[in-house]
Amino acid sequence: MGADVDKLFLExxxxxxxxxxxxxxxxxxxxxxxxxxxxxxxxxxFTELAASLTLTKPFRIIRGGSERQDSVWNGxxxxxxxxxIVAIQDGARPCTSPDLIAATVESAKKYGAxxxxxxxxDTIKESQDARVISAHLERSRLWAVQTPQTFxxxxxxxxLAAAKEKNLQLTDDAAACExxxxxxxxxxxxxxxxxxxxxxxxxxxxALLKGGR
Numbered sequence: 001m002g003a004d005v006d007k008l009f010l011e012x013x014x015x016x017x018x019x020x021x022x023x024x025x026x027x028x029x030x031x032x033x034x035x036x037x038x039x040x041x042x043x044x045x046f047t048e049l050a051a052s053l054t055l056t057k058p059f060r061i062i063r064g065g066s067e068r069q070d071s072v073w074n075g076x077x078x079x080x081x082x083x084x085i086v087a088i089q090d091g092a093r094p095c096t097s098p099d100l101i102a103a104t105v106e107s108a109k110k111y112g113a114x115x116x117x118x119x120x121x122d123t124i125k126e127s128q129d130a131r132v133i134s135a136h137l138e139r140s141r142l143w144a145v146q147t148p149q150t151f152x153x154x155x156x157x158x159x160l161a162a163a164k165e166k167n168l169q170l171t172d173d174a175a176a177c178e179x180x181x182x183x184x185x186x187x188x189x190x191x192x193x194x195x196x197x198x199x200x201x202x203x204x205x206x207a208l209l210k211g212g213r
Contacts, residue, residue, distance in 0.1 A: 007196050008091050009045070013209035017196055018046075019053055020094035020209055025087070026057045028098050030105045032083065034059040036091075037075040069170055073160055079153065085109060086156065087148040088173050093195040095208045096148065103187045104150035113151045113177045113184040116193060117143040143186055146193050149173045155182055 008018040025031050034057055038046050046061050062078045064071035072088060079086060085108050087101060100116050107114030120142040126135040149172060151159075159176035170176055174184045192208055194201060 006042075010196070010202065012094070012196075012202060012205045016049065017094050017205070018091045019049060021089065021091050021096070022049075022055075022059075023053065024094065024096050024098065025089065025101065026053075026055050026059075028101045030102045031057060031087070033057055033080060035075045035078050036061050037064045037071045037078075038062070039064050067169065069160055069163060069173070069176065072156075072173055073164075076153065076157055076160070084153055085150065086153050087150040088156075089147045090195055092197075093147055093193060094205060095191075096146075096193050097191050100187065100189055100191070100193065101148055104148045107185045107187055108150040108152060111183065111185045112155045113149075113174065113182050114187050115149040115172075115174045115184055116146040116189050117186045118146060118189045118193070120144055145172060145174060146189055146195070151177070 009016045011017075013020070022034065022036070025034050036046055036059060038061060040063055043061050043063065050059065050061075060078050062074050065074055075088070076086065085105055087105060087108075089096065096116070104114045104116055120139045122139070124137040124139055124142060125133045126137055128134040151173070155177065156173060159180045159182060160173075162180050163170055163176045166179075168176075168179065170179075177184050192204075194204060194208075196202065196205060
């Protein structure tokens with residue numbers, strides 16, 4: 001998006017991207033509270049945003065860490081101790097459906113860990129040098145992992161603690177569970193659930209958030 005652009009506050013369908021994400025979880029019946037983990041200095045912006053939204057669930061705004069897993073750890077530490085399940089969501093993924101949120105929660109209750117994911121439909125090749133193909137990957141076994149990534153709180157705490165002890169840098173929370181041998185169940189995203197990454201994503205999000213297909 002560019003060094004000086006905060007994609008979470010880009011306006012899409014009349015509101016900042018992150019407000020759509022926040023409202024999806026605020027309105028989900030399986031969610032009891034929302035913890036927003038934000039980078040240092042952005043706390044006032046999120047407090048102001050909250051004042052502009054009609055929210056029904058209690059929320060907390062927590063400062064993040066230097067890496068993704070550090071931010072998730074800070075968020076876990078801010079949870080109400082009575083909560084047994086946590087759904088971890090990218091703020092830049094505003095189209096997540098209530099059904100998908102609920103499905104990951106139910107699966108995490110049953111199995112301990114579950115992630116939203118989409119079947120890969122493109123042909124995927126591997127390249128060792130970024131110039132020529134070195135291997136063909138069988139796409140029938142490949143899934144693109146999304147969020148929410150939902151866990152029993154004690155499981156994701158244990159997984160992140162183990163990753164921290166080994167100084168592992170992880171790209172997602174499910175990887176921490178894989179590291180400790182915790183099975184992670186796939187919940188298929190049957191409706192579009194994109195994450196805003198580049199400017200070309202904005203028209204797609206605009207259409208989806210306005211009810212387009």
